[in-house]
Amino acid sequence: MDFPILLTILLAPIAAALILVFVPKEENLTIRSVAAAGTFVSLALSLYAYFTYDQSVGGLQFAMQIPWIQDLGVTFFLAADGISLPMLLLTNLIGFSAVFASWNINSRPREFFILLLLLIAGVMGTFIAHDLFIFLLFYEVVVIPIYIMVVIWGSSKRVTKEYAGMKLTIYLLIGSAFLLVGVIALFVKTSAMSGVPDMSFTGMAVVARQLSGFDQIWLFGLMLLGFGSLISMWPFHSWSPDGYAGAPTAVSMIHAGVLKKIGGYGLVKIAVFMLPAGAAFWAPYMAVLGVAGVAYAAMGALAQKDLKYVVGYSSVSHMGYVILAVACLNVIGLNGAVANMFAHGVMAALFFSMIGFIYEKTHTRWIPDMGGLARQTPRLAVGFMMAAMASLGLPGLISFIPEFTIFIGAFDVYGGLAVVGIAGIIITALYVLRAGANTLFGPPRPEYNHLKDIRGPEMVPLIVLGTVLVVGGLLPSLLFDMINSGVVPLHAAISDALQLGGKF
């Protein structure tokens, strides 16, 4: 048997969490080092997996199957393809950075890092699981640490951290409840049809694609509700700004960076993949909701004065593009959807980590209370501006090409509707530059003269995420060749099914 690379990636943070249990709670440096080491192992191995994945062969690689509940067709099935590898890599990039973004956590650091590691492992699990049951299992695992971390280490501003944590958790749970109903119904239908229960993505999909158009439509509808509220699809988005504002930096990074991408990932790899006729039916509605989210949240972001709310609304707006892209159901659009999730993940994590540092140092996130920080904390300003520029889709940074491909895919299919979405780039520029200008530029404030710029371990998020931001922008094929190798077969499968069944 080959070296179980995916399993190792998954278990490294869990192992680190277990070690932390036995580390005395005063050993601050040891605690941080163990957490960093755990995430580093995962990061290194997922980089290795990313670059050794054979794109010319494509399909599922590094697969590992252990039969588990045979009556339900459940196998512990880990595997990665061109869509899941970028998401796995993204999780680890952000996870690793999140550890360093939390370097200065002083209250109960051990518990914090244990929960953080479990959270990272849970998120990774959803991206490499190739079995619907396992996928859901990891998804539920994620919810628990998030809630605890928000409530204990969060911050109360416009809303209390308890409210924010509650809102976040309940939304996730309600989303997953819809999802669960959908999955159970799907399982019942497919196993009745084939006679052999099978929860693996591919096995289930083969059967599910033969379901009648009507079944596909309502099943897809349930999944759209579930995944949609996870990816903060308008109008199920209101958890996102409040939740990010209340959460501690690391949770905001992981949540905005990867966790909400589970929604987009699930839409592509589960809902669209298994229920293409349902997807074809819902696509125009998704496109409308996507565009509505882009425009609405961009306008919302414009009205914010708290930095975290700006980025919170901004992330809702960017996810609108992902939904629009999935709704294109063509190769260019799907490529753009996955790539944009990756790009936004890196950018949002960098943004939140920089805001986290600003908050840590100035004790405020209220934009009118800031100004001129570029003079006092130049490195922080560089990181902030890089994230800001990526957010407005500056070419040369990672998010331009994904957005461009989405625009091509969407313009082709939806025409005028897409134009409204594309207009979002103007509003985005407006709010992002305004936030940047009012925070970083202008006359420096004397009360911040004593601030120390980020240095040492604090630099890690900027270095790691900033590098990805630039390299991904200059060499987009590093990302797109991989995604394309996953999207092309997926698209082939769904278009075959649509042609057999006729477009609904």
Next chain:
Amino acid sequence: MLVEFAMMHAWLVPLLPALAFLVIVFLTRPFEKLSAIIAVGSMAIACVIASFAAYGIFTNHEYTKTPLVYAAKWLSLGMPGVTDSLMVHVGVQLDPVSAMMMFMVSFISTFIFLYSVGYMKGDPGYSVFFAYLSLFGASMLLLVISSNLLQMFVAWELVGLCSYLLIGFYTHKISAREAAKKAFVTCRVADFGLLLGLLALQITFGTLNLVELGEKIHNFQEYTSIGMLTLIAVLVFIGPIGKSGQFPLHVWLPDAMEGPTPVSALIHAATMVVAGVYLVGRTMFLFHEVESAMQLVAVTGAFTALFAATIALTQREIKRILAYSTVSQLGYMMLALGVGSLTAGMFHMWTHAFFKALMFLAAGSVLTALHHKADVWEMGGLIKKMPITGWTFVIGGLAIAGIPPFAGFWSKDEILVATLAEGHYVLFAMAAFTAFLTAFYMWRMIFLVFFGDEKPENHPQESPWTMTVPLIVLAVGAIGAGWFGTPWYNVWAEWIYFGEPHHGPINYGAMLLSIVLAGSGIYLAYTMYLKDAQKKRARKLAEWFGPVYRMLYNKYYIDELYLWFNHALVDGTARLFYLFDLYVVDGLVNGIGTFTKSSGDGLRVFQTGRLQNYALIFFLGVLAVAVLVTFTGPSAASLVLGGVK
């Protein structure tokens, strides 16, 4: 050998300054001198390579027909032929237009970089400034040599970024910060149009490569209708309206003067702002097919030229006057393209780069000498203390006014002749009148700043050699750059043209007219601002035409209009959306929460925990069942109770 190498490795030209950027940012930032040397040196080497490559292009007439193109894959999506797909290249396209531009940009950049060595002395962000300049040089050169429109768009946005960073270079100044933001957002609005145009091109023609697009658009009927093509052309043109400061998106350019003066000279006069003109020139194959789009370009250009010139009449800040004159001159270039003369448009761009960069640098020299006092009315007689700055500025002034044999005369003449030849008499009249205004406002400034009485409170000194050498070099250009395209000896038109080279007949009438207009403009300025030492006439004129004067001085209140639009409309809508989100969407969510909670509260009434209550309910239940069974009989009751016998 060298020429061959330079032509096949033209990508080195943008790469060198890009490397300089990286080196300065990551390595040499603490060492100011070294940073400056790296920036100037890399740009100078790039300029040498560009010169060799340009030499290679301009010695072989083949390249006017078939450009030299080489490219590498940048991105490829889908499976061509099987699914929808997207293929993007990065590449180099060398032909006379891009070779000229590549040489012009790298040449002028080199000297402006050199100028900055002296100008920026003592600035805390010295190294960073050179890093930004290098990044700008790299982006601009990438734009110039692009072989496809997406690559061009990438570079287009990157030069915008550099412009943003450099306008806002004095980060502590609120005015700089706001000007930078304004520039970025205004150009963003325009780029939205351009982006839509590019998307439509990609979707309609399946490519963004310039050469392929040229061929396909020539037979556009096979792909799309003339209506769609018109729309695409108009959308594409919106980009240049923003970048090249055409009306109504010109508002950012005068504000951009908040940046250090070398930036104004390089980015906001000689190179970046002409990118819009260059883009229209590059996509001439598109505009050429659509008559109405051409007219739009021509009218926009002529109107902008006149409009900006009228504003320049009344401005007081030296750099603002120059900025409006830039807007006006860009209008000339657009006009030339719009009447179908790529030759004239590119020619004016070429000469303008020299004399306008020269004037900005000279203005920078003046500002340094006067400790950044910018009002022309507070200056005077500077030419005695600053002879090099003064006389080179005068050369620039003669060139822009259109006095032969200075460079501007020949290129402006080309534009006027081309406009006349196409039968656009109204546009010709506008352009000719603008020429008169240009001569007037430029010389108003020159007389006020350099001649007349010295002001005792000023103690000007000539600038160091790093600043004066670029002035002299550019002054040579401002004199001689136009000699390539005189009506009697027009090499320019043999190389740079669209379709077929066209030599208009020598039009002595137009030539005479433009000399007379320029001369009278200068003379009028002389009588008003130099001869009349008290400037009584100028003051009287301003009083007589009070409202007009104020309107011009306030730039037709367009900035106020946009500000109002932004604050009242955009921000107002944003607030509305946010309130909607807070009270409706969130209200609904919280409402559901509250409903759940209150229904829980309601049900809690029954959960009293008192045994006697439970016993009572239990008893009532039993009673109800007993009654049911008694009155309906066991079989009917079992229907309700389900099997209880």
